[in-house]
Structure formats: C-alpha cells, structure tokens
Amino acid sequence: QELRCQCIQTHSSFIPVKFISKVQLILEGASCSRKEIIVTLKSGKLVCLDPEAEWVKTIIKKILDRTSN
Amino acid sequence: QELRCQCIQTHSSFIPVKFISKVQLILEGASCSRKEIIVTLKSGKLVCLDPEAEWVKTIIKKILDRTSN
Secondary structure (H helix, E strand, O other), X not given: OOOOOOXXXXXXXXXXXXXXXXXXXXXXXXXXXXXXXXXXXXXXXXXXXXXXXHHHHHHHHHHHHOOOO | OOOOOOXXXXXXXXXXXXXXXXXXXXXXXXXXXXXXXXXXXXXXXXXXXXOOOHHHHHHHHHHHHOOOO
C-alpha cells in the first residue's frame, strides 16, 4: 500500500487556466506507482487533477504553447 | 526588479524523461513576470528549463500523453 501518493481524489470539473498559478506533474516512481498532477490555484488552494483526463492534458499544453508576453 | 523568479539560468541540453521525477510549470504571475519550468531529477537535483525551447515542450507533452502502466 503506497504511503506517499499525494492525491486521494481528483477534481473533475474544468478549471480555466487563468485560475492556475502552478502545475506539478509528478511521474510514476518509487514513492507512488501512478502519475499525479497537482495544480496550485491563484487562491493558494491545491487541487489534484486526473492525468488521464483530456481537458487536463489540453490546459497544460495550452500553458506550454502560450508564448510569454 | 523581480525578486522572486526562481530561475537565473536554464539548462540547455536535452534531458531524457527517464531522469525526471517531477516537472513544475510556474505561470507568469505577481511574483515573476515570466513562465518558469523547474524539473526535479531522480538524483534530487533541481534544473530550470527554457519554457520556449521546443524539446522542453516535447518532453512534457510526452509525459502527459504517456498512459500509466
């Protein structure tokens, strides 16, 4: 039983990019056998997202492809 | 002069996904006016990557699209 996966449940409803200040993408590894995505909202709140959900992949790719102003 | 950007310089040579344990994608915001990408290597070392470099976007998308086993 993995003791150090950080996400117990994931937030399922869409979160617009403008509410996000940081995205942590934690790969499968020794401490947890599944990939985890934790976003920090501008409110300071931490939210786990489902790494397999298409909308999650889409918003992260949008952040990546958005050129800094 | 921004005091709280975390990356002073970025690592320019390619890093294979297998060496990466975590990716932090920090959006432009109050504390820093540019997007920053910080990866934690399996060795524990922290490395800043250039958010505009194509290879960086490619490895992050690869991590996102890789289905957990």
